[in-house]
Amino acid sequence: MKSKVLIFGGTTEGRELAELLDRAMIPHAVSVATEYGEEIEENAGEKNLFVGRRNASEMADIMRDGGFGIVVDATHPFATGASEEIRKASIEAGVKYLRLSRDTASGSEYGEDVFGVLNLDEAAGKLMEIGGSVLVLTGSKELKNLTSKLGSNINIYARVLPNEDSLQKCKEAGLSGRQIIAMQGPFSKQMNIALIEETGVDAILTKESGQTGGFAEKLQAAKECGIKTIVIRNPESVSENSDGKSMSEIIREIEKETGALVRTITVAGMGPGDEKLFTVDIRRAIQGADIIFGAATVTAAFRELTGTKTPTKDIYRGEEILEFLDEHTEYMRPLVIYSGDISLCSGAIKATEVFEKAGYRVERIPGISSVTLFAERLRIDLQNCSILSAHGKDANVTGHAMKNERLIALTSGYKHALEIADKLPENMKVVLGYELGSKDEEIIVIKDSAEKEASKCEIPDSNIKDYTGRCLLYIENPEAYTNSVYPAIGDNEFIRGKVPMTKEEIRSFSIRKLGLTAESILYDIGAGTGSVSIEAALVHPDIKVYSIEKKPEAIELLNKNRRKFHADNMEIIEGTAPDAMDGLPAPTHAFIGGSNGNMKEIIEKVRALNEEAKIVINCLTPQTLSEVMDIVATYENITPEITQISATRFKKAGSYDLPDAQNPVYIISF
Structure with missing residues (x-):
């Protein structure tokens, strides 16, 4: 299949199609009739050109010799003779012919003072009826024919292209001096009005040339000047046998033939x-x-x-x-x-x-980003700065700020930016960039760890000024590189009460068995004080943790510890599992530290939500271990891993170190 396209152009549509093919890297060439057409095409960036008028046989030779498989006839809608020759040549060369038509009637209103005619003879007859003078806007090609029909009865002004060929045709038609208006379009309505008023004509003669020919602007100008308009209708628009296609239809045909995307x-x-x-x-x-x-x-x-x-x-x-x-x-x-x-x-x-x-x-x-401008305004180096989008989505900005020395966050607006800043630890520097690069740009320091008095950072009141524009936050954490890569929180760092807590040795091994990833959704069932929830949440800021707990005193501790450790990616769910799991996103992982007697129902619910979810269970007693093993045995192709951990810590007693054994724990994972 030949994919090379030959466009017979010289029109705006032809140039547009050539540009589309060029951008799609589809081999093509453009044929134009005149040197003026060549100049226009070259100025538009076209490099592959055939110049000159040819008959059907000569066109067929170009099609065969050039290896063209598709011909697009994008000539002017009134160049019916040229179209007929191109059609004959395509048949002779065995090449697919496509006619690109122009929607020329769009914007036209025929009626009072606007008269549609089929050809030049009808146009001349209508002009003789009107009398006076006419501004001819149909080009130079048929000027001689028109003047011969009108004789000296009508004074003619003609607007033509500013080239030698057009001027020569004006002279051959008997026009001279100010009758010849040599100008290059496109022309606005105001320009047309100025020309009508300058010439003082009684009518204009135009072709139904569509948007690219400035047709609507001509009609509007004549109407505002109170003169008449004679329109030579597009032969294709009045023909019942036209095979013309729109630009989009031509594009789809080329895509079908070439297999390329245009x-x-x-x-x-x-x-x-x-x-x-x-x-x-x-x-x-x-x-x-x-x-x-x-x-x-x-x-x-x-x-x-x-x-x-x-x-x-x-x-x-x-x-x-x-x-x-x-x-x-x-x-x-x-x-x-x-x-x-x-x-x-x-x-x-x-x-x-x-x-x-x-x-x-x-x-x-790509455009110049506000992130780039923000970095420039603050004189910071982007190569050492992380970027996070919290615009229109749930993002754990605090978690990312704790992991990175420098962070720029895109927010959903001024109020959202202040809410984020309020959650950040006091040791961080926070700067807000508002409407960067615009006339409303502001740089606002919200927190600065270098400032001893918080009052030195005055935050503008959104009630006084309407802060509705785009906001970014720059967050600097001087302690980021001194923080442990893995959370490894000691038991004594948690806020404690009488609620049981998974000890750090067991907690560390259980989290390792979970095998969390950055996109994990973890259910911590029977969360207690939240030691597993907190440590899992701090592994990566994008992990989402749901801490499920029914005891009020435990809920209070969960809230306190979440605030203390700034675990914004941890959500506390008050209730008893499995019912409390209703409506939550499906888990990728589940840790069961306490089941309240609902172990079987909890495991069934987790697996119903996600059969591939990784489950880790802590059991203190052999009876609980036996119960879990019986439940797991009901599922095919599951082989649980069982580990028993006994940890002994030593505590100082005078000059002695005395062992303090903790209860052994069974850790089951599957």
């Missing part, structure tokens, strides 16, 4: 919010986009900054964007904007996955 969605980060911080790539993407998606706050800020006239849509979720694009196939160069840097944006990451799964090629453009 459809592209650009996902970009706009940076912190100041236009001066836009990258060169994002500026290029903005200029090339035909629609821009993003959250309402992002698109609003974007429109204010850039003044863009490109349509925007306030959606940013991948599925919603795809649904919109499926309903609006006219958009071929969508741009999805996210604030900051897309590598730090979960929304951009998810959207990319959705787009690629749907068959789009995704171009990703």
